[in-house]
Amino acid sequence: MVGDLADSGALHPDWRAAFEAVPRHRFIPDTVWVEKEDRLTPVHRADGEQAWLELCYSNEAVITQVDDGVPAGPGQTGREITSSASRPDVVALMLAALEAEPGMSVLEIGTGTGWNAALLAERLGPGNVTSVEVDPVVADQARRALREAGHHVTVAVGDGAAGHPSSAPFDRLIATVAADRVPPAWAAQTRPGGRVLVPWATDFHNGALVAFTVDQDATMRGRIVGNVAFMRLRDQRGKRASLERNVHGVAQARRTFTDLHPYPVLGEYDASLAIGLKVPRCKLIVTHAEDGAYTVWLVDPWSGSWASLDHEPGAEKYPVRQSGERNLWQEVEDAYRWWDELDRPTADRWGLTVSPQDQYVWLDTKKNRINV
Ligand SMILES: C[S@@+](CC[C@H](N)C(=O)[O-])C[C@H]1O[C@@H](n2cnc3c(N)ncnc32)[C@H](O)[C@@H]1O
Structure with missing residues (x-):
């Protein structure tokens, strides 16, 4: 998998050693879920180690929790994906876009399996990574996997929209869960000049990766740097259409x-x-x-x-x-x-500003605010 990621260009050379040192399967739970005919169906490691390992090492997201841990479909099937290990190439591209260096402190929002947190800890160093997960069961599994793999990461249970004030300020913040309204706390808890990476989604479109730079006044401005689709922050899930x-x-x-x-x-x-x-x-x-x-x-x-x-x-x-x-x-x-x-602006021409008071979109330059 690491070789394929490097060949595809997704894996930046600076991150290769971390990917080699942190095997993904050590973070994937024994029961995962696959999409079959509009249903989410469980796959148990005990029923076939090989099939489970193939899921762990495919360049696909692995679904690790459905319906907040209580499968809501008929016959123990799931309806909604509520936690996953993100697609490896997306993980690699986001880590490169974060522009994090060894020694920097990072806050991750959405611990999930803990794999991304482990990759960060491997490169940035022990004690430099804090991760917030809203679901206590998911957080517990991640904590255990991180401990067993020997990574020193602080995993906190809570609403990541509030960040993690007691460990702030951070040099970098990476959300691995999408926001429509980007929480201003993320700017406030990142040092001026620091970078904040957020998958940004609307009800109509999921989504775009925005790389923000934080100013002195806890305001951050950023541009779209990639095309990624993530599940939403729990409070921003909105309503499911059927x-x-x-x-x-x-x-x-x-x-x-x-x-x-x-x-x-x-x-x-x-x-x-x-x-x-x-x-x-x-x-x-x-x-x-x-x-x-x-x-x-x-x-x-x-x-x-x-x-x-x-x-x-x-x-x-x-x-x-x-x-x-x-x-x-x-x-x-x-x-x-x-x-x-407007002359069909491409994604990279849009920008987003998030301040303690509001959030707005601009085209080409931050002076060109667009009323949307
Ligand atoms: C795509 S998964 C994250 C993948 C993860 N980084 C990994 O390496 O496996 C998104 C996670 O965000 C969590 N989440 C959703 N809303 C959240 C919130 N408000 N605060 C913190 N975590 C949240 C979900 O429970 C889920 O585990």
């Missing part, structure tokens, strides 16, 4: 057509990132038919509004249905045209 629960009144829905093909709107990273800034509380679901046709659903689980767009191969116009107080497809189409008129 066609069964949220789509009602199909016969009464307002019907129109659009000639805007859904792919460039919803499937292109730069466009959907920008739409996510403009259209809050909107979740995307796509359902496929066997003949290559598909339906795009836009769902606002808070207000109950929904929209759908049916795409058939070769069609040039697409039927749209909208229901509820919002016209969700119209909002998305307007946001797409707004992005188009």
Whole structure:
């Protein structure tokens, strides 16, 4: 795995020794979960060491907890992923983007398995890593794995949005869990000039990696430096959208057509990132038919509004249905045209400022604040 990561360019040479010294499987619990036909199904190490090891050493996230530890699906299956060991190439890219050096102090938010914390401790040195995990059972497992592997890391149980004031200030902060509203405490607890790395997500788009630099005034400004998708901070999970629960009144829905093909709107990273800034509380679901046709659903689980767009191969116009107080497809189409008129900015042109008072987005320079 380490060789593959190095060959792919994801693993920075400075981090190679740490990856070689910290075997991932020592941090993965004996029961993990895989996605099978819309269900999360357990895989037990005791039922097949080889299959379990293959999961540990694939370049994939390994699901280590579902439904906050109490599987909520039928027959002991899970519905929601609530903890995982992140994909190794994402871990490697984020560690490189953190620009951490041996001797620096780091706060990690979202301990999960403890693997990332162990990699940090291996390179930065014992006692330099603090990690906060919201789930006490997950934190306990990570603590045990870290201890058994000989890494001296402080693992605290709590809401990582509050940081870890008693060990602040830190030189670096790395969140391995996504935020929509980035907690200002992360800036306040990082030294001026320090770097804060955050997976940033909207309801519509998950997500973008933002690398912030902290100023003297506990304000941080950053740009998008990567494309990563993480689970959300527990308090920011919001509501899950479901066609069964949220789509009602199909016969009464307002019907129109659009000639805007859904792919460039919803499937292109730069466009959907920008739409996510403009259209809050909107979740995307796509359902496929066997003949290559598909339906795009836009769902606002808070207000109950929904929209759908049916795409058939070769069609040039697409039927749209909208229901509820919002016209969700119209909002998305307007946001797409707004992005188009801005000259289709790529992700790296957006910036984010987080201050003790607020959070806002800018384009190209921090003077060019965008009202979203
Ligand atoms: C993707 S996993 C982290 C992966 C981890 N760094 C590793 O090396 O395995 C995200 C973790 O964030 C935790 N989490 C979610 N909300 C949190 C919060 N508010 N504070 C701290 N941890 C949180 C989840 O319980 C989960 O374990």
